[in-house]
Amino acid sequence: DGGITQSPKYLFRKEGQNVTLSCEQNLNHDAMYWYRQDPGQGLRLIYYSQIVNDFQKGDIAEGYSVSREKKESFPLTVTSAQKNPTAFYLCASSQDVMVAGETQYFGPGTRLLVL
């Protein structure tokens, strides 16, 4: 079945530690996105990538880094510079970067907690 997978489902981070969240899609979508969701708030864009080896910052990129070495993979690293990383992280993808208003489809999310 085609879809977006995220792992792990839960992740615990110690102070000063970098952690990496995985996002994989087998939909052959061009674009991929990372969002952060805090309780009672909407989603906020961290990073997005329209093509392999290229990505752009979203609204809240500080303390995060990404890579896009393969079309189907877009991992997110939460660095020690991110002082408030506890949140629910959602990965999304959309099919065609040359089409405006493409629908974004979401993965199941990763919940990050700080120990």
Next chain:
Amino acid sequence: AQKVTQAQTEISVVEKEDVTLDCVYETRDTTYYLFWYKQPPSGELVFLIRRNSFDEQNEISGRYSWNFQKSTSSFNFTITASQVVDSAVYFCALSEAGFGNEKLTFGTGTRLTIIP
């Protein structure tokens, strides 16, 4: 800058009642796209509908219907004969026209609880 407002933070209705979720948006663009997503307790966002700014025709899909009014910048969502499975957080989102659909601006969501 674009903005989406979902003024209803939480709504509770008894099963089989109809319920409308409000969404008001702000944008300077004449071409834009509106979306509704459902977030059940599992956390994954489920796509419900996409509407572009040139299509003001209302849409019905089973028990779901959407009312798009450009004059009031609203894109409201109605569930008819609600069911317990409709309990979730619902998000309205806005995307301005542009290649790659770089950014969806989300509202803060409405938590809907259907009481059996």
